[in-house]
Amino acid sequence: MSKLVILNQGMTGRTFELNIERTTVGRVEDNTFQIADGSVSSHHAEIILRGSEIVIKDLNSTNGTFINNEKISETVLKPGQTLRFGQVELKIDDGASVAAPAPAPVGAAPFGAAAPAPAAPKKTGEGTMIIPRGVSLEQLEQGGARAPGFDTKNTGFSKKTNKVNTYFIIGGIIVSLVIVGLILYALTQVKSK
Numbered sequence: 001m002s003k004l005v006i007l008n009q010g011m012t013g014r015t016f017e018l019n020i021e022r023t024t025v026g027r028v029e030d031n032t033f034q035i036a037d038g039s040v041s042s043h044h045a046e047i048i049l050r051g052s053e054i055v056i057k058d059l060n061s062t063n064g065t066f067i068n069n070e071k072i073s074e075t076v077l078k079p080g081q082t083l084r085f086g087q088v089e090l091k092i093d094d095g096a097s098v099a100a101p102a103p104a105p106v107g108a109a110p111f112g113a114a115a116p117a118p119a120a121p122k123k124t125g126e127g128t129m130i131i132p133r134g135v136s137l138e139q140l141e142q143g144g145a146r147a148p149g150f151d152t153k154n155t156g157f158s159k160k161t162n163k164v165n166t167y168f169i170i171g172g173i174i175v176s177l178v179i180v181g182l183i184l185y186a187l188t189q190v191k192s193k
Contacts, residue, residue: 002054004033004047007082007089011037015093018054023047025085026059039063039086047077054092056083063087 006014016023016033023032026043035044041061048055057074058065063086065072077083083090 002092002094004083004090005093006035007091008037008087011035011088018047018049021049024059035085035088037086037088040088041086044085061086 001017001019003015003017006012020032023046024043025031025033025035025040025045025047027036027038027040028034028042031043033047041059041063043059044061045059045065046057048057054077055074056065056067056072056077058072066084067075067077067081069082069084077092079092079094081092083092
C-alpha cells in the first residue's frame with residue numbers, strides 16, 4: 001500500500017495511506033488528508049488512484065502543486081519523486097526501497113564534456129506556520145493547574161482615572177440643576193399670574 005510521507009521539519013514522518021480512490025488534500029478539516037500549514041490552500045489538491053497509478057491534480061491552489069520542483073496541474077506521481085503542496089514537501093513510500101541513482105564514476109564523461117550543473121539548494125519554508133493539535137500527556141496530568149508564576153491576586157493593574165469623565169459628570173449635574181431651577185422658577189411665575 002502506498003503512502004505519502006511529509007518531509008518538512010516539525011511534521012517529519014507524518015504519513016497518510018493512500019487506500020481510497022479519491023483523496024482531497026488541504027488545510028481545512030473537511031479534507032481527507034489535512035495539512036495544517038499556512039502555505040497549503042484550504043482545498044489544495046486531489047489524489048486519485050487509477051489502478052497502480054497515483055494521479056495528482058491541483059485544485060487551483062494559491063501556492064501551487066509541484067513534482068520535483070516543477071509546477072503541475074495534473075500528472076502521475078512516481079516512486080522517488082518529491083511532491084510539494086505550497087511549502088510542504090512529501091515523498092511517496094510504496095513499501096519498496098527506492099535506490100538513489102549511483103554517482104557517475106570519475107572520468108566517465110568523455111574528454112571536454114561539460115560536467116552537470118550542481119543541483120539548486122532546496123528552499124526552506126521560513127514562513128511556514130505549524131499548528132499543533134491536541135495536548136500532551138503532561139498537560140492532561142496538570143489539569144487546570146496554572147503555569148508557575150501566574151499570580152491572579154496581584155496583577156499590577158490599577159483602575160485608570162479619567163478626568164474628562166469626571167468633568168463631564170460634574171457638568172451634567174450642574175446643567176441638570178440649572179434646568180430644574182428654571183422649571184421651578186417658571187412654575188412659580190405661572191402660579192403667581
